[in-house]
Amino acid sequence: MGFHRCASVADMEPESVCEVVVAGRTIALARDEDGRFHAVDNVCAHLGGPLGRGYVDGDRLVCPLHSWEYELRDGSCAMLPGFCLPRFAVRIDGDDVLVEVPDPVPATAASTTE
Ligand code: FES
Numbered sequence: 001m002g003f004h005r006c007a008s009v010a011d012m013e014p015e016s017v018c019e020v021v022v023a024g025r026t027i028a029l030a031r032d033e034d035g036r037f038h039a040v041d042n043v044c045a046h047l048g049g050p051l052g053r054g055y056v057d058g059d060r061l062v063c064p065l066h067s068w069e070y071e072l073r074d075g076s077c078a079m080l081p082g083f084c085l086p087r088f089a090v091r092i093d094g095d096d097v098l099v100e101v102p103d104p105v106p107a108t109a110a111s112t113t114e
Contacts, residue, residue: 003091003098010095012037017061019052022101027088028052029097030072032059038072039088039099045080 006020007029017030019042026042028051040061042052049065056062060069070077075085089100 001100001102003089003100005096006039006099007097008095009092009097012097015056015058017052017054017056019050020099022088022099023103025101026050026052027099027101028054028061029090029099030056030061032056032072034059036072037090037092037097039090040070040072040075041086044068045077045083045085051085 004022006022012031014031014035015033017028019026020029027039028042030038032038040051042050044051044063046063046066046068049063051061051063054062054064059072061072062069068077068079070085075087077083091098
């Protein structure tokens with residue numbers, strides 16, 4: 001587990017989103033209308049749409065495929081009560097946007113856990 005630099009503050013306008021790869025994992029990095037950054041899983045709970053290729057409307061992230069909406073503050077989705085997108089901690093250090101993601105599981109460790 002650790003924070004990884006994944007973007008520059010200056011590169012993202014409020015109400016924008018992009019896909020970033022952090023420690024081998026693709027996530028959706030979004031900036032809400034107030035300029036706060038949010039990092040969530042890139043996979044839509046509907047049919048797996050790439051959320052980082054969608055758009056931000058106020059404080060909601062909208063999937064590009066069928067427009068399901070997720071609240072950026074907690075990952076909740078009105079279409080799936082009780083469901084929340086996995087979220088990742090974000091830290092700003094100067095102009096750097098840092099996201100904390102779990103370390104990938106080494107292949108040898110994964111194959112020995114049963
Ligand atoms: S895949 Fe995201 S709304 Fe359908």
